[in-house]
Each structure stands twice: as structure tokens, then as C-alpha cells.
Amino acid sequence: MSTTYDLTLGPVGSGLNDDIGEEKRLALFRSQVRLRDSEQRAFDLFLQNLVKGTSHLSLGQEAIAAGFAEAMQKGDLSFCTYRGHAHTLARGVPVEKVLGELMQRDNGLMRGKGGSMHLTSEEHGVMGSYAIIGAHLPIACGAAWRAQYRGDKDVAVCFFGDGTTNIGAFHEAVNFAAVWKLPVVFVCENNLYMEYTPIKDVIPIPQPAADRASAYGLERILIDGNDADVVYRTAQLAFGKARAGEGPSLIECLTYRHSGHSRADPAKYRPEGELEKWKEHDPINLYRERLRQFGVKDEVIAEIEASVRKEVDDATEACKAAPSPPLDIITTDVYADGGWAWRN
Amino acid sequence: MAEISYRDAVTRAIAQEMARDPDVVFLGEDVAKPGGCFKATVGLYEQFGGVRVRDTPISEQAILGAAMGAAMTGLKPIAEIMFSDFIAVCFDYIANEFPKARYMSNGQTKCPLVVRTANGAGSRFGAQHSQSVENWCMMIPGLKVVAPSSPVDVIGLMAAAVRDPDPVIFFEHKSLYNSKAEVPDGEIVDTLGTAKILRAGTDCTIVALALMVPRALEAAERLRIDHGIDCEVIDVRSLVPLDTRTILGSVAKTHRLFTVEENPRLCGWGAEIVSIVADEAFYDLDGPPVRITTPHIPLPAADIMEDVVLPTPQRIVDTVRKSLGS
Numbered sequence: 280m281s282t283t284y285d286l287t288l289g290p291v292g293s294g295l296n297d298d299i300g301e302e303k304r305l306a307l308f309r310s311q312v313r314l315r316d317s318e319q320r321a322f323d324l325f326l327q328n329l330v331k332g333t334s335h336l337s338l339g340q341e342a343i344a345a346g347f348a349e350a351m352q353k354g355d356l357s358f359c360t361y362r363g364h365a366h367t368l369a370r371g372v373p374v375e376k377v378l379g380e381l382m383q384r385d386n387g388l389m390r391g392k393g394g395s396m397h398l399t400s401e402e403h404g405v406m407g408s409y410a411i412i413g414a415h416l417p418i419a420c421g422a423a424w425r426a427q428y429r430g431d432k433d434v435a436v437c438f439f440g441d442g443t444t445n446i447g448a449f450h451e452a453v454n455f456a457a458v459w460k461l462p463v464v465f466v467c468e469n470n471l472y473m474e475y476t477p478i479k480d481v482i483p484i485p486q487p488a489a490d491r492a493s494a495y496g497l498e499r500i501l502i503d504g505n506d507a508d509v510v511y512r513t514a515q516l517a518f519g520k521a522r523a524g525e526g527p528s529l530i531e532c533l534t535y536r537h538s539g540h541s542r543a544d545p546a547k548y549r550p551e552g553e554l555e556k557w558k559e560h561d562p563i564n565l566y567r568e569r570l571r572q573f574g575v576k577d578e579v580i581a582e583i584e585a586s587v588r589k590e591v592d593d594a595t596e597a598c599k600a601a602p603s604p605p606l607d608i609i610t611t612d613v614y615a616d617g618g619w620a621w622r623n
Numbered sequence: 624m625a626e627i628s629y630r631d632a633v634t635r636a637i638a639q640e641m642a643r644d645p646d647v648v649f650l651g652e653d654v655a656k657p658g659g660c661f662k663a664t665v666g667l668y669e670q671f672g673g674v675r676v677r678d679t680p681i682s683e684q685a686i687l688g689a690a691m692g693a694a695m696t697g698l699k700p701i702a703e704i705m706f707s708d709f710i711a712v713c714f715d716y717i718a719n720e721f722p723k724a725r726y727m728s729n730g731q732t733k734c735p736l737v738v739r740t741a742n743g744a745g746s747r748f749g750a751q752h753s754q755s756v757e758n759w760c761m762m763i764p765g766l767k768v769v770a771p772s773s774p775v776d777v778i779g780l781m782a783a784a785v786r787d788p789d790p791v792i793f794f795e796h797k798s799l800y801n802s803k804a805e806v807p808d809g810e811i812v813d814t815l816g817t818a819k820i821l822r823a824g825t826d827c828t829i830v831a832l833a834l835m836v837p838r839a840l841e842a843a844e845r846l847r848i849d850h851g852i853d854c855e856v857i858d859v860r861s862l863v864p865l866d867t868r869t870i871l872g873s874v875a876k877t878h879r880l881f882t883v884e885e886n887p888r889l890c891g892w893g894a895e896i897v898s899i900v901a902d903e904a905f906y907d908l909d910g911p912p913v914r915i916t917t918p919h920i921p922l923p924a925a926d927i928m929e930d931v932v933l934p935t936p937q938r939i940v941d942t943v944r945k946s947l948g949s
């Protein structure tokens with residue numbers, strides 16, 4: 280694994296630094312297991328035709344969602360993409376609400392009106408999941424602008440993929456945030472692929488986000504996105520900078536998705552051995568080992584895994600039993616008056 | 624009462640709302656210190672300061688995206704897109720983001736913002752700086768669309784747009800910026816979704832928007848004086864919500880309908896109005912509804928060509944006379 284650590288942020292790469300503490304480490308582990316199990320369940324339900332439409336899983340990318348969410352405070356805002364289940368769950372949204380939306384049931388987060396690509400839970404700070412590549416980077420800037428304008432201390436955190444660094448909205452937003460010194464943190468999850476094309480085929484530099492940071496006067500930050508401790512520490516530094524009024528950060532997290540791009544994509548375009556190599560650097564196995572190194576007992580680890588499994592199982596059963604949404608909500612909430620009237 | 628220009632009405636409207644509500648902020652290209660490409664925002668920077676009135680990079684997606692994020696989290700932004708033609712480079716926000724957020728989130732997400740933009744022809748700027756693109760926005764569920772024709776309506780409808788909880792696209796007409804009219808003193812607040820009957824008549828209904836409103840009024844005057852035809856002229860003002868009641872009521876009285884549209888022919892707003900009247904008031908009609916539009920071409924730059932393609936008072940007079948057989 281060739282991973283470059285950012286030199287300006289200090290020893291973010293040294294896993295055996297005990298600055299994080301056991302309580303937070305257990306939370307980081309629990310979160311990652313919860314994301315893994317929920318996404319795996321979503322995939323299984325997809326194969327059973329119980330998840331309709333599409334779904335973009337974060338299997339293998341859990342450390343990024345968990346690391347950032349655990350570093351966020353209440354009131355911090357997440358802006359996600361269509362690959363947003365993990366980020367939504369990581370902010371504390373119940374598994375049932377997410378699976379319910381994927382299964383298009385009335386108990387879903389948006390009662391079936393948004394679908395898997397648009398998970399939103401404002402009460403948890405999840406300000407939407409956006410399916411037009413790059414659209415949410417400027418939107419996150421706007422939320423950060425409000426914080427700056429009012430003197431609020433929250434940070435807007437915007438997650439997106441490697442492929443997104445080639446769209447205009449990325450460049451407009453990063454420039455805008457840098458010029459206005461906005462409290463926004465841009466997080467590029469570099470999983471090496473767009474849909475089916477490797478990112479390296481479509482950029483003239485090695486790293487899609489990190490190698491563009493200097494164009495906007497930002498530090499080059501490239502981290503191991505599969506090590507939740509590294510992610511967590513990097514997030515804390517970036518949030519501290521944002522809250523101090525020192526402007527945005529652009530963080531590139533190296534990772535890999537274990538599944539295909541979406542639905543049941545078999546990902547045949549990957550070279551042989553690549554997935555296996557990355558599975559040796561699986562974020563959850565890595566973190567289980569980390570806990571052991573810090574002396575966490577196997578029973579504690581097993582208890583976390585069992586309780587997460589139960590939450591996912593219970594959520595699955597609740598969703599299977601839940602009714603479809605009533606058709607009378609088809610025309611609600613088009614406008615703020617709750618309805619859809621465009622004429623008198 | 625004072626006579627002010629449509630241009631100064633824009634400034635007064637924004638100032639009225641910014642003075643009332645500290646959540647109202649204003650951003651765009653060259654809008655703050657320079658006072659706007661059309662000088663429609665001169666003095667706002669001085670009055671409200673650089674924290675509330677901000678110049679942006681030439682980044683239309685960043686402007687509209689930032690307005691949305693601010694609106695979602697509690698501010699009431701007014702964003703300027705310098706020429707309405709440029710909506711094409713940030714159409715994602717207009718088509719996919721502002722109008723869908725509330726619906727997709729099952730009512731969680733709010734988006735109370737105003738996009739104001741200079742629309743329309745008459746400045747000899749050619750096909751990419753002269754278009755009337757209100758129909759690009761009218762077709763999208765979740766948006767509101769407004770286009771005032773007079774200074775008092777600029778103020779009243781802008782105030783209504785800023786106070787409205789939904790995203791509003793506010794089309795100012797660049798050929799009206801210099802036009803002047805009497806405006807009452809004090810706060811002015813109007814209502815979205817209300818058309819105005821500017822001239823009562825009995826022989827036919829002429830429905831117009833923005834720059835086409837003064838042209839329709841001029842045509843109506845000539846039709847009365849020269850040809851004895853008594854036209855009712857309606858300023859639609861708000862395409863969404865659409866005041867169909869006023870239009871249908873007028874057609875029930877006059878039995879004839881004309882629309883005067885600056886947008887190119889296909890899918891212009893008049894087609895929607897004609898369709899509604901055909902559906903719901905067919906038996907009130909004494910003859911076919913007639914649309915007077917710009918032909919379905921890109922706009923030419925040269926003055927003599929631009930003047931020929933936009934609906935003129937003369938074309939309105941000729942079309943109405945021919946249709947009414949007088």
C-alpha cells in the first residue's frame with residue numbers, strides 16, 4: 280500500500296498513538312461495523328428484489344464516513360452523494376429509516392419520495408444526498424456562508440468521489456470557498472474509479488483532489504482513507520481550522536469500494552488481484568486489530584458486532600413488515616404550502 | 624408618490640427587504656462595489672456593507688449553489704445571474720436542485736431564495752445576451768416564476784418573492800430598466816400569482832408579460848382610436864403561480880384571446896395559457912386563440928433585424944384586426 284501522509288498536519292498516519300482514547304475508538308469501530316452490515320444487508324435485499332431502483336454501496340469505504348462523523352459535533356452539516364447511505368447512517372440515522380427508503384416503504388426516511396440516492400435527515404445534520412455530480416459542493420459552501428455570516432460555529436462537510444474533481448462545480452466551489460474563507464471541508468473519497476473507468480485515465484496528475492489543492496491556495500492533504508484513526512484525526516484538524524475562521528480544507532482519502540459501482544455491477548473492469556490486495560487493507564479488519572493492540576478484549580468486540588447485527592436484523596424485519604407509502608403523498612411538499620398548486 | 628425608473632425600483636426593492644430582514648443577503652458578479660452590470664444595485668453595498676452585499680467570482684454554479692445552501696440553513700439570499708441566458712450554465716440548480724429538494728426530502732428541506740436576472744431583447748446584444756427564457760423556468764415543478772413590467776411591480780413582486788418560502792426566479796427586462804412611472808412612497812408588498820387587468824375592454828383579451836405589456840397597451844390604444852376595437856389587456860406578472868382565474872374571467876367576457884410573448888414560438892408560456900383556455904373555456908371563444916411571438920429563431924444582433932422579430936405594437940394591431948375581421 281503506497282500511502283502518502285500529509286506532512287503539514289502532523290503524525291496523522293501513526294496508528295499506535297493513543298490520543299483518541301478507548302471510548303472514541305469503540306465508537307469508531309461500532310460505526311464502521313454498522314455501516315458494513317447495513318450496506319451488506321442492502322445488497323442482499325437488492326438481490327432479493329426488495330431494494331428497488333438503484334443503490335450505491337460504500338462497502339470498503341466505511342472508515343471515511345465513520346471517521347468524519349465521529350469527529351463532527353451536533354449541528355455540523357453533512358452533504359452527501361448518491362453513495363450516501365454510509366454517511367447518513369454514520370450521523371446516527373436509524374438503520375430502519377435508511378433501509379425503509381431503499382425498500383420504498385412508508386417507514387423510509389423520505390417515505391419513498393427521494394429514494395436511495397437522496398437520503399436526507401436534517402434533524403441529524405444530513406442536509407441531503409445529491410445525485411448530480413458536483414452539485415452539492417457549492418451548496419455546502421452556502422451553508423458555510425450562513426455559518427460565517429451569523430457567527431455560527433458549525434462546519435459544512437461535503438463528501439464526493441474522485442471522478443467529481445473533473446466537473447466544473449468542484450472547481451467553482453473550492454475556489455469560492457477559498458476566496459470567501461468559508462468553514463467548509465471538502466472530502467474526496469478516492470476509490471480509484473468513477474463508474475467503470477479508472478480515475479487515473481482521466482486526470483493529468485496522480486491525485487485527483489490533493490494535486491489540485493495548490494491551485495486554490497490550499498494544503499495538499501492525502502490520507503489513508505481506510506484507517507479510521509487517520510481519518511478521525513485529519514477531520515478534527517480540518518474542523519478546528521474551519522471553526523477558527525481559517526477557511527476550507529480539501530482532503531483526499533484513498534480507499535476502495537469492494538462492490539461494483541451500483542446495483543449488481545460485477546466490476547469486471549478491475550484488474551485481477553486488485554480487490555484482494557485492498558481487502559488485505561480492509562478498514563474493519565484493520566480496526567479490529569487496532570482495538571486488540573490497545574488491549575480491547577475479544578468479548579467487547581464480539582458484543583459490539585452482535586448488537587449491530589441485531590439492529591440491522593430488526594430493521595430488516597420492520598421494513599419487510601412496513602406498508603408501501605400512501606399514494607396521497609405524491610402531490611405533497613412540492614411547494615412550501617405543502618401542496619403542488621401552480622395555478623388558481 | 625415619486626417617479627422612478629424600473630432600474631431604481633430594483634435597488635429600492637432590495638433595499639426595502641434588506642432593511643427589514645437581516646437574513647436577506649445579496650450576491651452576484653460585479654453587484655456590490657460596481658453596482659451591477661446594469662447599474663440596478665448601485666448603493667446597496669454602501670448602505671448594507673460588504674458582509675451582506677457580496678461580489679463573487681464568475682462562477683454561476685457557485686452563486687446559485689451558495690444561495691441554496693444559505694437558504695436551506697436559514698438565510699434569504701437574493702442571487703443575481705447577470706444575463707438570463709447564463710442560466711444555461713447553472714441550470715442544474717434551477718432544474719434539479721432548488722425545485723426538488725423539498726419534495727425529495729418529504730418536506731424537510733426549505734429553499735427560500737430569489738434569483739434575479741436581466742432577461743429579454745432590445746439591446747442589440749445578439750443571440751446569447753438577449754433571450755427571453757422565462758419558459759425555461761416555467762416548465763419546472765417546484766419553482767415560482769415572476770416577470771414585472773413596471774417599477775411599482777418590481778418593488779411589490781420583489782418583496783413578495785423575498786418573503787416567499789419557495790425558490791423564485793425573478794426576470795427583470797433589460798429594455799425596461801430606463802422606463803419610468805409613479806411609485807407610492809413607503810413599503811410596497813404585492814402578491815405572487817396575481818395577474819393585473821391594466822385596461823378593461825370588451826372585444827378581445829390580450830395577455831402579455833414584461834416588455835410586451837407596454838407594447839400591448841400601445842397596440843390597444845391604437846386599436847381603439849384607429850379601428851374602434853376595445854381590447855382588455857392583462858399583465859400576467861407571475862407565470863407560476865398562474866392566475867388563470869383572471870384570464871378565464873376576461874375571456875368569458877371578451878370571447879377572444881391573444882397572447883403576446885417575447886420568447887421563441889415553441890413551448891412559450893402563451894401555449895400553456897391557450898391550452899388552459901381551450902380546455903376550460905372553449906365554448907366562451909368566438910374564434911381561435913392567437914399567439915403573437917418571436918419566431919422560432921435565435922435572435923439576430925442588428926437593430927433592424929431585432930426590431931422585426933420581436934412582437935411590435937404594429938404587429939399586435941395587425942394580428943388583432945385580421946383575426947377579428949375588421
Ligand SMILES: Cc1ncc(C[n+]2csc(CCOP(=O)(O)OP(=O)(O)O)c2C)c(N)n1
Pocket residue numbers: 362410411412439440441442443444468470472473474540
Ligand atoms: C453530472 C453528472 N454526470 C454523470 C453522472 C453519472 N454518474 C453517476 S456516478 C458517476 C461516477 C462518479 O464517480 P466518483 O465521483 O468517483 O464517485 P463514486 O461513484 O466513485 O463514489 C457518474 C459518472 C451524474 N450522476 N451526474
Ligand SMILES: [Mg+2]
Pocket residue numbers: 440441442468469470471472473474
Ligand atoms: Mg470514485
